[in-house]
Amino acid sequence: MSSVAAQFVRQGKKIVAIGRNYAEHIKELNNTRPKEPFFFLKPTTSYLVSGGNVEIPNGIVAHHEVELGLVIGKGGRDISQDAAESHVAGYALAVDMTARNMQDDVKKRGLPWSAAKGFDTFTPIGMFIPKSSIPDPYDLRLALKINGAVKQDGTTSDMIFRIPRLIEHISSIMTLEEGDLILTGTPSGVGPVAPGDTVECTLAEPSGKILDQLTFTAISRNGGYLFKP
Numbered sequence: 383m384s385s386v387a388a389q390f391v392r393q394g395k396k397i398v399a400i401g402r403n404y405a406e407h408i409k410e411l412n413n414t415r416p417k418e419p420f421f422f423l424k425p426t427t428s429y430l431v432s433g434g435n436v437e438i439p440n441g442i443v444a445h446h447e448v449e450l451g452l453v454i455g456k457g458g459r460d461i462s463q464d465a466a467e468s469h470v471a472g473y474a475l476a477v478d479m480t481a482r483n484m485q486d487d488v489k490k491r492g493l494p495w496s497a498a499k500g501f502d503t504f505t506p507i508g509m510f511i512p513k514s515s516i517p518d519p520y521d522l523r524l525a526l527k528i529n530g531a532v533k534q535d536g537t538t539s540d541m542i543f544r545i546p547r548l549i550e551h552i553s554s555i556m557t558l559e560e561g562d563l564i565l566t567g568t569p570s571g572v573g574p575v576a577p578g579d580t581v582e583c584t585l586a587e588p589s590g591k592i593l594d595q596l597t598f599t600a601i602s603r604n605g606g607y608l609f610k611p
Contacts, residue, residue: 397426399565407569425500437606438600444480506581
């Protein structure tokens with residue numbers, strides 16, 4: 383494990399977020415199933431360490447998307463699927479917050495939607511989990527509760543594209559660097575988070591053993607961007 387991987391929140395250069403990687407999530411948003419991995423970028427300034435406050439901008443309807451994050455430990459370009467595992471340092475529990483009404487608006491107009499994903503505090507993140515602690519990343523349970531009520535509860539076995547394919551695809555387009563985070567997609571159940579809500583997320587083994595917990599509170603942002611559709 384490199385020091386960069388252990389401190390990826392401070393030292394990582396980019397967040398690569400995979401979209402539409404769980405079939406039921408595709409259905410709930412009426413999206414089309416991709417023929418190859420589909421991704422977008424989030425700025426590292428959107429990281430929020432567990433226990434902090436997600437700031438929801440004025441006029442924004444923010445949605446939660448709990449995900450398994452993949453931390454790159456060794457950079458590379460054109461990485462083969464066979465070599466992909468050697469580039470993985472570990473994992474992290476994460477939430478990809480989305481300004482859903484803003485995203486829907488710009489998508490209708492054929493415009494980019496980086497802003498809908500890139501607000502400060504829009505990537506709550508848990509601790510670094512070494513690869514050795516997770517022998518099978520496709521046998522994990524992701525869960526998210528809002529004010530104690532379960533909203534998302536899925537398993538990573540439902541990923542459409544698995545980790546070696548994701549690494550192969552991304553690195554064929556852009557070089558992956560130490561400390562980069564790949565968000566591998568979200569199960570169904572995404573929905574709104576409102577100011578005053580307390581959000582609790584867990585990453586667990588099938589036995590129920592908790593590997594990490596991530597919590598945050600949603601608050602209204604003072605000042606900054608005002609969304610006007």
